[in-house]
Amino acid sequence: MSLKSNLHNLKEKYKGKKMAPAFNAIHTFLYAPNETTHSGSHVRVVDDLKRTMNTVIMALVPVLLFGIFNAGYQHYAAVDAANGVIRQASIFGNFLTWENFIMGAWTVLPLVIVSYAVGLAVEFLFAVIKGHEVEEGYLVTGMLVPLIVPIDTPLWMLAVAVVFGVVIGKEVFGGTGMNILNPALTIRAFLFFAYPTWMSGDKVWVHQAVDLAGGPDAISGETILGYLAQGKGAEMSYSVADMFFGFIPGSVGETSTILILLGGLFLIFSKIASWRIMVSAVAGALVMGLIFNGVVDAGWITETSKFYGLMSFAFWQHLIVGGLAFGIVYMATDPVTGAQTNRGKWVYGFFIGFISVLIRVFNPAYPEGVFLAILLMNVFAPTIDHYVIRGNINRRLKRAKNATILPKDSEGKTQELKAETV
Amino acid sequence: MALLSKKDANLILDPLADNNPITIQVLGICSALAITAELKASIVMAFSVLFVMGMGNVVISLMRDIIPSKIRIIVQLVVVAALVIMVDQVLKAFAYELSKTLSVFVGLIITNCIIMGRFEAFALANGPWRSFLDGIGNAAGYGLILVIIGFFRELLGSGTLLGFKVLGDPIEKTGLYSIGYENNGFMLLSPMALIVVGLIIWVQRSRNKALIEEN
Numbered sequence: 001m002s003l004k005s006n007l008h009n010l011k012e013k014y015k016g017k018k019m020a021p022a023f024n025a026i027h028t029f030l031y032a033p034n035e036t037t038h039s040g041s042h043v044r045v046v047d048d049l050k051r052t053m054n055t056v057i058m059a060l061v062p063v064l065l066f067g068i069f070n071a072g073y074q075h076y077a078a079v080d081a082a083n084g085v086i087r088q089a090s091i092f093g094n095f096l097t098w099e100n101f102i103m104g105a106w107t108v109l110p111l112v113i114v115s116y117a118v119g120l121a122v123e124f125l126f127a128v129i130k131g132h133e134v135e136e137g138y139l140v141t142g143m144l145v146p147l148i149v150p151i152d153t154p155l156w157m158l159a160v161a162v163v164f165g166v167v168i169g170k171e172v173f174g175g176t177g178m179n180i181l182n183p184a185l186t187i188r189a190f191l192f193f194a195y196p197t198w199m200s201g202d203k204v205w206v207h208q209a210v211d212l213a214g215g216p217d218a219i220s221g222e223t224i225l226g227y228l229a230q231g232k233g234a235e236m237s238y239s240v241a242d243m244f245f246g247f248i249p250g251s252v253g254e255t256s257t258i259l260i261l262l263g264g265l266f267l268i269f270s271k272i273a274s275w276r277i278m279v280s281a282v283a284g285a286l287v288m289g290l291i292f293n294g295v296v297d298a299g300w301i302t303e304t305s306k307f308y309g310l311m312s313f314a315f316w317q318h319l320i321v322g323g324l325a326f327g328i329v330y331m332a333t334d335p336v337t338g339a340q341t342n343r344g345k346w347v348y349g350f351f352i353g354f355i356s357v358l359i360r361v362f363n364p365a366y367p368e369g370v371f372l373a374i375l376l377m378n379v380f381a382p383t384i385d386h387y388v389i390r391g392n393i394n395r396r397l398k399r400a401k402n403a404t405i406l407p408k409d410s411e412g413k414t415q416e417l418k419a420e421t422v
Numbered sequence: 423m424a425l426l427s428k429k430d431a432n433l434i435l436d437p438l439a440d441n442n443p444i445t446i447q448v449l450g451i452c453s454a455l456a457i458t459a460e461l462k463a464s465i466v467m468a469f470s471v472l473f474v475m476g477m478g479n480v481v482i483s484l485m486r487d488i489i490p491s492k493i494r495i496i497v498q499l500v501v502v503a504a505l506v507i508m509v510d511q512v513l514k515a516f517a518y519e520l521s522k523t524l525s526v527f528v529g530l531i532i533t534n535c536i537i538m539g540r541f542e543a544f545a546l547a548n549g550p551w552r553s554f555l556d557g558i559g560n561a562a563g564y565g566l567i568l569v570i571i572g573f574f575r576e577l578l579g580s581g582t583l584l585g586f587k588v589l590g591d592p593i594e595k596t597g598l599y600s601i602g603y604e605n606n607g608f609m610l611l612s613p614m615a616l617i618v619v620g621l622i623i624w625v626q627r628s629r630n631k632a633l634i635e636e637n
Contacts, residue, residue, distance in 0.1 A: 154602060168617060172624065192610035 004031045004134040021127040025134030049176075053139045054273045060143050060330065066259050067252040068108045071151050072100030072250050075207040078219035086237060089247035109209050110251055111146035114155045118162040119145075126171045137176030137183075137336075138166065144184035144330060147253025148323065148371070149191060150204040152211075159197065161190045172345050176371045181378050182337045185371045192366070200366045202226060205249035218320035221249035224321045225360065229367035254326040257319070273333035276342060277349035281328040282319060282351025284314035289315025292361060310361040318357050327370035328353065337378040341388040348384055426555070432557040437563035439630075444567040445623045446633065449535040454568055455615040457527050461584050464572030466513070466520055468565025470528060472558065474505045475537055479557030482545040489546075499532065500542045506531045536564055571618050579609030 007027040017075045028121060029050075031332045073095050077087045119138045127134040145162065148375060165187030170179040192199045203209040204220035213220075224243065238248050246256025254260075267273035292311040301308055319325055332338060332352045339348035352373050359369020426434075429470075435469070443449045457463045481501050489497050510528045512520035513586055521528065540560050545553040581589040581598075590597015592605060608614045627633045 154604075156602070157604070172620075190608060193611060194606040195604055196607055198604075361504075 066103035072103035115145040116142040135176035225367040231309040254323040276345040280349030281353035284350040288357035344384040434559035437560040458571040461572040464568040472561040475561040476559040479545040479553040483550040483553035
């Protein structure tokens with residue numbers, strides 16, 4: 001008997017029992033179910049939840065692969081730098097090498113496996129206890145989580161954070177589709193507040209930097225934002241091209257703006273993610289960046305100010321460093337936690353970009369704020385939608401009130417109900 | 423012959439579980455979030471409130487017939503304030519370090535909604551013995567939750583209990599710390615206290631379905 005029919009039999013056997021959702025989930029994840037509807041008047045659409053999730057995962061695969069190579073590359077680059085050798089990144093010369101891939105895969109894949117194993121275990125547990133079907137929501141979250149944490153995050157910390165994020169961020173609200181906060185960002189925020197030493201500083205972004213710290217082989221890799229926050233922008237050896245292509249230290253998947261951009265375009269063309277949110281978030285970030293640049297140009301702050309480094313950073317470069325691009329494309333566009341109305345999406349996105357750069361500059365302990373900005377706007381998204389809908393109702397009421405019925409025209413009845421609209 | 427009649431016993435037992443001031447009535451949350459980072463502070467706070475509430479309820483109950491209803495809130499405030507100052511002075515005299523940890527929150531017992539709530543809802547309408555039991559019961563229910571929150575926050579946040587390093591030494595890497603365990607700094611922040619309260623409410627309501635509100 002094949003696995004499929006085995007699973008089908010198990011499903012039938014446990015029908016109505018506690019474990020039924022678990023077998024159901026495995027069966028429908030791997031195969032098309034035996035019982036599908038063949039006739040009748042059903043709405044037939046192809047973009048069900050599973051397909052939506054798979055599209056996002058497809059858009060994430062290039063980022064993940066790049067993250068794997070970059071993990072290895074940053075490690076060897078830091079070792080070189082410790083020995084006084086400055087590396088020049090070249091894609092085929094020293095980036096896409098087996099050495100980088102093996103080192104990267106060895107460190108990144110455990111993060112992916114732990115994230116999926118723990119998260120899905122929690123999902124299955126809740127489905128069995130509460131007797132509902134296992135939902136596909138965690139498939140994307142589980143892929144996002146390893147991409148937004150520093151490379152050397154201890155696996156048990158990740159596991160604790162995933163349990164917290166899935167239970168407190170999602171399951172208490174009723175599971176997939178009912179959550180207020182983005183679960184992946186809840187996990188990131190939990191890690192950030194619970195274990196700050198593993199989430200910031202110049203040691204966590206490069207593999208093994210923590211283990212080697214203090215020894216003769218010590219290596220380090222500060223993020224670009226970290227350099228700027230300490231006012232050491234001039235010591236940085238990364239070019240704008242490095243930032244754009246992603247040959248810089250940072251969380252696993254956030255560095256390569258070009259691949260994130262391609263992923264974003266893919267999501268827009270497959271109509272999975274909202275282009276309104278992405279465009280307005282980019283606009284918001286640029287506006288805030290311009291304001292800060294203006295403050296510096298006007299001479300309101302001096303070079304001795306601790307905000308000078310980040311404020312004087314060219315406004316458009318904010319988009320290609322740190323997690324801003326990744327957050328805008330993959331996190332802000334989450335259809336559950338984002339604004340639902342089109343007008344609301346513009347407001348929601350704009351504030352995400354705007355507040356991200358604001359927090360980035362003014363956060364004294366940690367020069368990044370995308371995840372905080374998105375979580376904050378997640379909370380406000382229902383409020384934004386409420387006022388957009390209220391505004392729409394008021395506009396239409398006003399239109400109805402101002403409509404005038406003109407006196408009867410002698411020529412014909414068509415003119416009788418000509419309404420003047422506002 | 424029981425010490426208390428069933429009705430009187432319920433005055434103490436109800437607030438411990440099914441009518442808990444924090445988890446069911448959702449009162450007194452501010453102090454539950456503010457001072458529960460350490461177990462010791464939670465326990466002291468619990469006993470302070472126990473004293474203020476037991477005594478306060480008796481005093482108000484004794485005066486209930488002579489308090490003009492128009493100024494009863496002011497009278498209640500004076501009673502609470504007097505008792506709180508007593509607690510504050512005792513703490514300052516005998517446990518100065520602790521009173522510094524609790525800082526302003528001892529004074530803020532005055533604003534603890536549970537106390538005024540019990541004065542209004544119970545002491546003004548019942549005799550001193552029953553008011554005393556009600557005060558003790560509600561304060562104990564409040565204290566119980568405080569101690570539970572304090573226990574988890576101190577254990578997971580600092581790795582200690584009442585100041586003892588039960589999980590090993592984080593700096594010398596002994597005990598659990600030798601295998602890479604680290605304290606959870608989030609536990610020391612107030613938001614996590616709110617989440618712990620939420621988890622307690624969750625557990626309590628899934629054990630007793632009668633507590634789940636209709637909506």
